[in-house]
Amino acid sequence: MPQNLPAAVDVAIVGGGVAGLWILHRLKRRGMTAVLIERGPFGDGQTLYSQGILHRGPKYLLRPGGDGSFPDLLSRWNECLEGRGPDRGEPDLRAVRTLSPGPWLLSRSPLAADLANRFEAATELGLVRKADPAVPGTPVHARYRFQEPVLDMASLLAALAGPYAECCRVAADPSFDLDSGSEEEPVKVTVGGQVIKARWLVLAAGEGNEALLQRLGRRNPVMVKRPLKMVCIDGENLPPTWAHALDGEIAEGREGAHFTVTSHPQGSLPFFPPSPGAWWWYVGGDFSEANLPWSMEQIREFLQPILARNFPGVDLAGTRWHLMLVNRAEPLPSDGLRRLEPFVHVDGPVVTVWPLKLVLAPLVADRVVEVVEGGA
Numbered sequence: 001m002p003q004n005l006p007a008a009v010d011v012a013i014v015g016g017g018v019a020g021l022w023i024l025h026r027l028k029r030r031g032m033t034a035v036l037i038e039r040g041p042f043g044d045g046q047t048l049y050s051q052g053i054l055h056r057g058p059k060y061l062l063r064p065g066g067d068g069s070f071p072d073l074l075s076r077w078n079e080c081l082e083g084r085g086p087d088r089g090e091p092d093l094r095a096v097r098t099l100s101p102g103p104w105l106l107s108r109s110p111l112a113a114d115l116a117n118r119f120e121a122a123t124e125l126g127l128v129r130k131a132d133p134a135v136p137g138t139p140v141h142a143r144y145r146f147q148e149p150v151l152d153m154a155s156l157l158a159a160l161a162g163p164y165a166e167c168c169r170v171a172a173d174p175s176f177d178l179d180s181g182s183e184e185e186p187v188k189v190t191v192g193g194q195v196i197k198a199r200w201l202v203l204a205a206g207e208g209n210e211a212l213l214q215r216l217g218r219r220n221p222v223m224v225k226r227p228l229k230m231v232c233i234d235g236e237n238l239p240p241t242w243a244h245a246l247d248g249e250i251a252e253g254r255e256g257a258h259f260t261v262t263s264h265p266q267g268s269l270p271f272f273p274p275s276p277g278a279w280w281w282y283v284g285g286d287f288s289e290a291n292l293p294w295s296m297e298q299i300r301e302f303l304q305p306i307l308a309r310n311f312p313g314v315d316l317a318g319t320r321w322h323l324m325l326v327n328r329a330e331p332l333p334s335d336g337l338r339r340l341e342p343f344v345h346v347d348g349p350v351v352t353v354w355p356l357k358l359v360l361a362p363l364v365a366d367r368v369v370e371v372v373e374g375g376a
């Protein structure tokens with residue numbers, strides 16, 4: 001990263017996860033000047049720790065009362081993944097590794113009638129495909145396959161950051177002044193002794209937004225952290241798999257009804273310690289969101305038999321299990337109802353964003369471009 005950034009820019013962005021980097025890209029392609037300040041590795045909050053699924057909605061049918069309504073951005077992502085993004089001012093994501101065309105839906109018993117109906121409707125919309133047990137490679141308990149590619153996060157972050165390395169700077173502790181005396185450039189950011197004036201300050205620091213807002217003396221928007229207990233499993237012969245699984249026996253207990261397994265290649269994610277196996281399993285779901293006071297051993301005792309019956313033939317006996325604590329960062333909804341939609345809050349020259357899902361980052365970028373270009 002460069003030592004010196006411009007002394008004045010249109011936009012200063014704090015945070016280089018998927019949201020900040022996508023915003024940087026869009027602004028630069030619109031001809032604006034922008035810098036991005038990151039405190040460490042890109043995406044080292046949520047993006048790097050995400051399961052990488054380009055959700056389109058059907059997963060949310062699995063939630064009690066969930067209607068699956070969710071913005072479908074797959075064609076927009078596909079344009080970027082296939083190299084047609086730059087024609088539309090979007091990033092070129094051809095270098096991003098697609099790990100799977102989409103997770104399976106596994107269920108050992110037939111889906112309840114209402115859920116089956118909803119998956120039929122999702123099939124008609126092309127969001128999922130019915131699993132055909134006669135097709136080689138179809139898992140035993142597969143009912144559907146989500147048409148939602150799973151991406152490798154390290155390669156996504158590298159592809160987003162690569163073209164704009166000269167606009168990015170690593171700085172552990174940037175400071176801000178919002179009253180620099182100039183109407184044109186009301187923001188003053190000091191990074192590593194260098195002062196940068198800007199018209200806009202975009203806070204895209206995920207969980208870090210809370211402390212940044214406090215430092216700026218802003219009470220709003222209010223952030224909430226949603227702690228997750230994710231499980232990383234490594235073993236020499238773990239086959240790669242991507243699946244959401246419904247397990248009736250979990251549904252009867254208090255722990256919730258579904259879990260998600262994604263597989264990540266050895267060396268792709270910094271938090272997986274070196275392992276002799278080629279693939280890691282990364283497991284989350286209702287058990288990880290329930291804030292249970294369980295140790296790794298208790299989680300393993302609970303989860304291993306469930307994984308074993310959903311993935312018959314996979315030997316988990318010699319695998320090593322690791323607990324990964326990670327927070328989702330989201331705005332506190334004023335009415336208490338959590339919404340899976342991108343959040344952009346504008347207060348004077350300060351724009352605060354949380355995409356809620358990595359797949360929604362392009363929508364956050366749209367809104368920021370609109371604000372910066374339209375001035376509101």
Ligand SMILES: Cc1cc2nc3c(=O)[nH]c(=O)nc-3n(C[C@H](O)[C@H](O)[C@H](O)COP(=O)(O)OP(=O)(O)OC[C@H]3O[C@@H](n4cnc5c(N)ncnc54)[C@H](O)[C@@H]3O)c2cc1C
Pocket residue numbers: 014015016017018019020037038039040041042043044045046047048049050051052053054055171172173174204205206207208209212228230284326327328353354355356357358359360
């Ligand atoms: C376990 C898990 C699984 C998920 N799976 C999926 C999924 O499959 N599909 C999906 O669509 N979404 C998923 N999500 C949600 C998705 O990961 C997030 O919505 C998205 O990555 C948020 O991106 P972001 O850029 O806002 O934040 P982050 O990725 O958290 O990036 C924020 C950046 O800001 C930096 N930063 C923080 N404070 C400062 C500071 N003071 N100064 C400078 N830099 C700072 C951090 O280092 C980081 O790089 C998952 C989330 C989690 C936690």
